[in-house]
Amino acid sequence: MRPSFQLQLVNDPFGDPALYVEFLFQKRALLFDLGDIHALSPRKLLRLSHVFVSHAHMDHFYGFDYLLRVCLGRARTVHLYGPSGFIERVEHKLRGYTWNLVENYEDELVFVVHEWDGGDRMARARFRCLKKFAGEPLSPAPVREGALLEEPGIKVRAAVLDHKTPCLAFALEETEHVNVWKNRLDELGLPTGPWLQELKQAILRGEGDDFPILVRWRDEAKQNVRRFRLGELKEHILRIVPGLKVGYVVDTLYGEENLRRLKALLHGVDCLYIEASFLQEAAEQAAQKYHLTAWQAGDIARQVGAKRVVPFHFSARHRHEPQRLMQEVAMGFGKPLSPREEVGG
Ligand SMILES: [Zn+2]
Ligand SMILES: [Zn+2]
Incomplete structure (x- = not known):
């Protein structure tokens, strides 16, 4: 059965992580992570309705300014999701600009920002262009079984992982x-x-x-x-x-508690996008930086029962040996990666 959406990694595996999800029968898209997104055309960015940000490290969040630039002056509502502290991060970004003339805009850009700490509700705030993006608190939204977004056809669930700061992993689940x-x-x-x-x-x-x-x-x-x-x-x-289930996992420590949470979130996932930052010989650095090695990424994919794995978010220190990273993912996964998986898309 053909899925109702199409997936595209925005950058090559050494570039900033970002996964663009385009719906086939609606002019609408989702985005996982918001690092360097210049490779996405304004037309594609203007389709975004929901953006899920794993955490606010620069390589996952600095594209917010570009998204803002492209959407400004348009009648758009963009929903943003992130971990604890995320509303404040967005607010600070918006405060970095002067908004004295925005009342002249006829079309209103609105951000509705959600932050989730793993509990059964998430805090929300709204930032409207015509209000000079001053934060307006909204009532918290309920979160059932980690589902940040639930609508006819799809669901996005999350888990909080330990990256020495909370980092969200996501599962995009299509309804049957x-x-x-x-x-x-x-x-x-x-x-x-x-x-x-x-x-x-x-x-x-x-x-x-x-x-x-x-x-x-x-x-x-x-x-x-x-x-x-x-x-x-x-x-x-x-x-x-059954509908398609896609997993998105970036920056995280390879440890028991993270693994337990990932198994609960990603059980039987059809396709897992997962960071494979370091070679196993650099496992110590990976652990110090709360990142995964390629072998660990493959091992997680195997343990959650992933049918396919697409490794990405490679560290620049391995710039000249992407093949070794791919081989180590395959070793951890317990089977070879298909050529399509090797191009990371
Ligand atoms: Zn990070
Ligand atoms: Zn990162």
Whole structure:
């Protein structure tokens, strides 16, 4: 089943980490991390609705200014998410500029900034262009099972990792795909129509098998109504395919507690984007900097049961040996990486 979005690493594996997620059927995109994003065209940046920032180290956050520059003067609302202290970071960035003329703008740019500390709610604040980006506190939003964003079709969950500062790892989960077998519909003598959308929605909402579904239609002069149990329609006319699950893990210490959290977040992930900063011979430096080695990244991918792994965020000290980093990831993963994975995209 074709996923409803397309993934693109913005830079090469030595560049700043950023993963652009473009929806295929909507003019809309998500972004994981906000380092150097100049490789993204303004058209692509203007599609961003939600940006998830793992932590505010410069290589993950300095692109905020460029995003602001491109979006300024446009009627856009961009939701930003980050770890503890993130609202203050965004506020300081916005305060770095003079906003005395912004009341002349007709279209309003708004940032809604969320920060999550791992608990069951997240703090929020709004920054509106026409208010000169002065912070306005909003009521906290509930967070169920780490889900920072939940909407029909997708969910983004997070876990707080230890990078000597909180760093968020993310899982982007697509809701299951519900497809209709047209020939079986014909066999039952049922028409297509809006009721199929209602049926799909009932399934995506998680209704039980006894949930009633009414099918109404007119033929010739007659009005027909038939009543079904959701369970029987599911069995006879639908094909349900699990959605894609993508993991995004950067800067983190290889340790027991981080591993436990990653397993809970990323269990059975289809594709895992993970930092592979250092060669194993530099494991000591990696640990001192609370980063992963390539072997550790592969090992984590294996332990969470990832089907594919895409290593990135390589340290510049290994600029001339990306192949060795890839080999060590494959060793930790326990199987070779396919050529597509080797280009990091
Ligand atoms: Zn970092
Ligand atoms: Zn980093």
